[in-house]
Amino acid sequence: MRVILRVGMYVFLSIAAFLSIFPLFWTAVSATNSTPDILAASMLPGTHLIANFERLLELSDLGRAFWNSTRNAVILTAVSVTICSLAGYAFEVFHSKAKDRLMGILLLSMMIPFAAVMIPLFRLATSLNLNDTTLGFMLPTLSTAFLIMLFRQSTRSFPHEMIEAARIDGLNELSIFFRIYVPTMKSTYAAAITITFMAAWNVFLWPRLIMMSPEAVTMPMLISNLMAGYVTEFGVVMLAVLIATLPTIIIFLFLQRYFAEGLLGTIK
């Protein structure tokens, strides 16, 4: 009985792991194959990687999309993490009844589905002439209750004596935050940066609404457009998907711990 259970467990886990990895493996393999090879279900790397890449450059503005995605995600992550960590810090270090109540209200925003605000947000962004701009891209997710909460919870474990000591040394509150708090909370920042960047890199619906000019295209939009344009060269599409996915996969593989911590941040 014991042995059967153990074997069953390994079988179950192996199947789950295989199914999880396989679509990504197949994407990577298909990116190097020609359409006939892919249709023949080839599971081996082929020789069409460069041909697929050249075709992809012909069909789409890959360089621009990659640059746009990188720029948008980096700027959004930097600004958002700064604003939200400052707020999370303040909610904890300068806490008062009124601030706790405000935090409770802000948390309610996590229950608002994007579908419920996208039309007014679109009209707002358009009336402010923010279409096709990085600011327009960032606006809805610049500040999130989730990130504020992540920093508020982590600040609980930050030694308040350090703040008192710094005040006696004559540092003002803003320099205490930037020179004492930020360097001490490196792992919380790593977690926040990882999940914010990954979300920003992959966001689709909002840029699909306001980044309508071809110059503002982002990676998720580029691959979506390729497919909608009925590009029948499977290898080319899979290569584009692979390029759109690689940055977040690399971040995941190297920073998995921080990514998980970021997701779990608010339940501690």
Next chain:
Amino acid sequence: MKQTTEVSGGAAIKRSRLSLRRKQGLIGWAFLLIAAGLIVMMNFYPMVRGFMLSLQTGVGARMEYSGFVNYSRMIGDPRFRQTLITTFTYLLVQVPIMLLMGLALASMLNNKGLKGRGFFRTAIFLPCAVGLVAYSLVFRQMFSFDGLINTILVSSGILETGHNWLGTAWSAQLVIILGLLWRWTGFNMIFYLAGIQNIDSSIYDAARIDGANVFQQFWKITIPLLRPIILLTAIMSTNGTLQLFDESFNLTGGGPGISSMSMSHYIFNTAFTGNPTIGYASAMSFMVFLLVAILAFIQLKVGDRR
């Protein structure tokens, strides 16, 4: 004379402490002003605007208030009903399977003697690193008529001819459910894994001594003790499924017809394509918000019972 100065000196110190506290309080407000203001401006304010829009009909600048017309229109709209049913199908089929699988995987991975724990954990968690559009397109390729799945099924003799997965209503929905399971099971597993690690292992030891097998331990210890986290993941998944858009748009295109289309996808089409009807789309958006709120409330009521 000396005494009075001391007293007034003490009061001065006290007063300056008070004002210091107040000063710090104000600095605190200044620190959180931008973040809090943005959340109000980007979430609560549009929510109110959206509700106001939902009470209006007309196009562009010629919008006028017309009561609850848009809401009664929903009742008579077969497309709205269809996308509502489809979205709830995804919710009711996919979420329970995903949460149970996440729980099962987490309790297996919590096994101290398990070899390759790190590998299994990373592998099953990996789909979370893939963007929603990217995985939707991969699944679309795999399940296309001349795609990988049909090739495998036909060449292994399971099917005689390929099945048109994305061209048939039930299987288009099935493929979206499979996609959601693939993308989100590991995500939930990570939450459960963190929860299980907080359970005192002596509880399991005691249960084992009392003769409880692994399944009894799972149902009687793991699930009850993880209830708060299960509640959290259930609310997150409900919220996520009711907002489903990227998969409907990119994997099946909502098709065939509108048989796999999610509510958000239909709202998007109503608001931004063809003849945009912003008022009606806003009413449906508000409906999604109400559904999320009601379902979260029910889950809190049911899940929090001790």
